[in-house]
Amino acid sequence: MLKITIIAGARPNFVKIAPIIKAINAAKTDGKAIDFRLVHTGQHYDKKMSGSFFEQLGIPEPHANLEAGGGTQAEQTANIMVRFEQELIAHPCDVVLVVGDVTSTMACSITAKKLNIQVVHVEAGIRSGDLSMPEEINRMLTDAISDHFFTTSELANTNLRQAGVADNRIHFVGNTMIDTLLSNIDKFIAPTFDFNLESGKYLVLTLHRPSNVDEAEQLKAMMQAIMEGSGDYPVLFPVHPRTAKVLQDLGISDARLHYVEPLSYLEFNYLVKHAKAVVTDSGGITEETTVMGIPCLTLRKNTERPETITLGTNELVGTNPDSIRKYLDILLSGQWKKGGQIPMWDGKTSERIVERLLNIYG
Incomplete structure (x- = not known):
């Protein structure tokens, strides 16, 4: 045995x-x-x-x-x-x-x-x-x-x-993360929010890396670039309480910016599947967006998952606000790459x- x-x-x-x-x-x-x-x-x-x-x-x-x-x-x-x-x-x-x-x-x-x-x-x-x-x-x-x-x-x-x-x-x-995704993709659950989200007409944002959320001025500049570059699209941000406090202290708010509590696996991936795009500093999410064919903007200077860029829907945007705006312009102009299947x-x-x-x- x-x-x-x-x-x-x-x-x-x-x-x-x-x-x-x-x-x-x-x-x-x-x-x-x-x-x-x-x-x-x-x-x-x-x-x-x-x-x-x-x-x-x-x-x-x-x-x-x-x-x-x-x-x-x-x-x-x-x-x-x-x-x-x-x-x-x-x-x-x-x-x-x-x-x-x-x-x-x-x-x-x-x-x-x-x-x-x-x-x-x-x-x-x-x-x-x-x-x-x-x-x-x-x-x-x-x-x-x-x-x-x-x-x-x-x-x-x-x-x-x-x-x-x-x-x-x-x-x-x-x-194996894709095993979980594919076995649950038909079971995703729509979260219950008090605001309406139309499929393909909102962005999902996640930030958790200390280099992004602990530096107040950097976080503020990135958030401003995201909101300025995202057109009329609502931006949905499932946010950790610690990050939420930093954002609150910085006074970062916008009518299109919706802070929500962290979601369950099935709820979060429902949002991703129906989003226009995802803006994130997570590695795992770049894998899931690639398989679901959703554009992904990674706010990091490096990635341990380069196949999501070379073969998938992900781009390594970096953390410079001007770069964030540039990639959002590409997204909103409808010129984002399609991506393809990743072996195995x-x-x-x-x-x-x-x-x-x-x-x-x-």
Whole structure:
């Protein structure tokens, strides 16, 4: 029996592991000798990640919640490692499977390796080249000690090979986040707002990176550029309470700018699917917009997902207000690129992952 401990610590992790759990359960039903234990590190507390969130995505309640959130990066990392070590000693496994690039991914990988347990990294090999991002450090450290690497793109494969990883440890399988998207796209739920939004006639905005939301003057200049460049379109901004306070203190308001609380997965992606475009500094959203064919403007100076630009609907706009206006002009003039399909982003990634795991460890 192949025993896998699956780690999730923040909302994007759960979106990525949901289809893997579904594929493991399908393999079990087919008589395969595989089982899993789901460990929530508690890295992030998210009130939207209640029972309804798990129910929406078909995720079982975690077998364990380490409740290791809060504190500085170092404190959080230490708490996760101490508590996950106790978890692994109490519940031994053959493989620890980590996804993405949050602190939990790195901390649990290190803990597992020190106990001589195999580590598999899903979404391995992606790089932004920006070491000021905590996520980049998490990716690099996790990939430095993982045993097998499940990748989303050929560029990720190349990055790993250049780091000295042998081909037989690299498995190009696709993107589990797209598995979740495609399996839920017919279940999206329209949010209930007290203002009317017409399909294709509004923009969705998300900002969360400290470099964008913690510098007051930079945030103000970017918001002004977005509102000046977005024509008559309403701009819908699901905003974190901390960012909302900064925006309120700056006095940023506009009749077309609608602040709303963070939304559930099915509600948020309903908005994206029906938007004119998305303006964001998130990496994951650029993947979802590409698959849904929605124009995406990324307010960052780099990206770890370049395939969304070369093959998809995303453009790397940067954070300069003049650049933001320029790209919004292109959007509103109807000249945005169409984008195309990305290899292996077909909704079957998780099945390939489970098949490979059984071949490797079965």
